[in-house]
Amino acid sequence: MRQAVAQLAPVLTVLTDLGERFAADGHDLALVGGPVRDAFLGRTSNDLDLTTSARPDDIEPILQDWGNATWDMGRQFGTIGARRGGTVVEVTTYRADAYDGTTRKPVVAFGDSLEEDLVRRDFAVNAMALRVPDLAFVDPHGGLADLEQRVLRTPSSPEVSFGDDPLRMMRAARFVAQLGFVPAPEVLGAMTEMAGSIDIVSAERVRDELSKLLLGDHPRAGLELLVASGLADRVLPELPALRLEIDEHHRHKDVYDHSMIVLEQAIDLEGPADGPPESVPGPDLVLRLAAILHDVGKPATRRFEDGGGVSFHHHEVVGAKLAAKRMKALRFDKETTKRVARLVELHLRFHGYGDGQWTDSAVRRYVTDAGDLLPRLHRLTRADCTTRNVRKARRLAAAYEDLEVRIDRLLAEEELKAVRPELDGNEIAEALGIRPGPVLGRAYKHLLAVRLDEGPLGKDAARERLLAWWSQQPESRDG
Incomplete structure (x- = not known):
């Protein structure tokens, strides 16, 4: 805990100040999710995501007093953003959303407690919080133990979690690639069983998660999880299709490996x-x-x-x-x-x-x-x-x-x-007495091929080669 707080030292003054401001108005405030996880991992996080008992209309005036600018990031979802100097924060009302299972868009409902908010998050390692200003650590789902073991579990059952938002299965593979985690057996089982539900997620969201996965420190592990779970069959089918194919070095490996x-x-x-x-x-x-x-x-x-x-x-x-x-x-x-x-x-x-x-x-x-x-x-x-x-x-x-x-x-x-032809378009047109158009394009490509094949020749020699080519073209006889 001391090490995590030390990791947060550069923003601790901001967190304490905001916590005191919210407390003075009778509201709870907590740092939550990725910033807390990264603090325990010794990683620097650029995000300051906070959650609060306050409703959006109560959040906004507090942030207006604190910052230089505020903006509505999605009032209907409970999120207000603010900036003071170079520090940006996002504050969101506790959530207790419901999902219909046909889209990944929730029916937004505001919650009344931090614990209720944490249970709806994707993984236990992201369901830890640090209350401010008193810095009380909240970890109802054993996220810190999961960090120690480098394992991914969900706060609720994985079937419920992935049913609420199938994109969380892609996030699991991304965290494997970024952080070197492994999914718990029940998480892998749910991913395999529910892989088809990724089809309701937009291609743009899938692309973003795949890109983050590939840019991680362990992208092979993330891709292998996509293949093992069957998700790759839905989002990147060309990859698992390589598993049974033998490449030119077929004596010892297949194309997938x-x-x-x-x-x-x-x-x-x-x-x-x-x-x-x-x-x-x-x-x-x-x-x-x-x-x-x-x-x-x-x-x-x-x-x-x-x-x-x-x-x-x-x-x-x-x-x-x-x-x-x-x-x-x-x-x-x-x-x-x-x-x-x-x-x-x-x-x-x-x-x-x-x-x-x-x-x-x-x-x-x-x-x-x-x-x-x-x-x-x-x-x-x-x-x-x-x-x-x-x-x-x-x-x-x-x-x-x-x-x-x-x-x-x-x-x-x-x-x-x-590299370019030694005569430009105007010079080619003048030498051949033609106007811009497809014939000029062909002449340009011919001189470029000459340049590539023979290297620099000089303008005079290039013009001679051009005229020799032109004499063989039907258009030269038509003119």
Whole structure:
């Protein structure tokens, strides 16, 4: 308790002040949920969530006297927010909600006691409170013991808790990923039995929980809980579909296990949170999504070859489409979806480089096709090597190191990140005597291909190559 209070020292003055103000008006006030849990875990929390016996109309004037600004965060739900300086608080009336089981929106009812409020919370570790200003600790559901054991239990029965709000099952997986907890057997049983009820939750809410899970310290554990409980079959079915598929290293692992290892290895390759963009500062959602989705095209492309082999031709192309489709269904933004799908599409491009047959042209195309995703593609490609064959692993690592050296050399010599044809659109139009339109677009692409294949030629040589190409086009004869 002393350690938890010490963790709260930076905000203790604020909590005491607010507690005294509410007490002076005859109301109870308590810090509740995540901030209390994090204080016992020695973690810094940016949230100051408080609960009170006061109703919203009583909360607002107290906060107006205390803060520089107040706002209505949902009066019908009992929540008023306030700010004083850099400190933001949210104060909510005790709740005693009821649910109809068909939506996750509660019929809001205000409660009369802290204990009544705590029993409706998602997990016992989040159902602890610290009364202010006297700092009395309230833990009716054994949340502190659960913290000690790193276990997730629900204050009420898990069937009731998840029936009230199915999103809590996703939160369980998120807490496993973020905090290293494990679900109690009855919690896992209820998640498995009730997995289908996640369908009433909006895709946006599911996406947010999945993103938080992936950005946690232990995302593999969270994903494995989603798969084991059957939730992944509803929200990310491409992942459990990998379990029975054998990948190109089928001697010792399946695609599901391989994808989990790739995720862990990609995380190990992330840069520090404050590192430069080229280091891919972690946690990086795009890289982690690409890692778990990079092989989702394999089930649809698996072919059994003569002699007992297995092939997955073009699984990267199929996988890119499947990844984009799933991310759109989960309402990921367009840019994130585009980046993840592109990484899935490009993740096999490196293979074959080890044969030593890549020209500078191939390296240029690798760089330009990746664009600003190149640092992530480097890490995804390296992480995709999960072979236990030490000699093969060393060979692949050496080949990729050689590729990176060549990329750095070409970047320095030719500024590949900004590669363009040596004639711009106006110059192409003037040389060919054409107007802007599809033909100009084709001419531009041709000169870009020449630039990628042969490197810098100079404007005169580029113009000659353009005119030679133009002489072979039907439009030149029509003009």
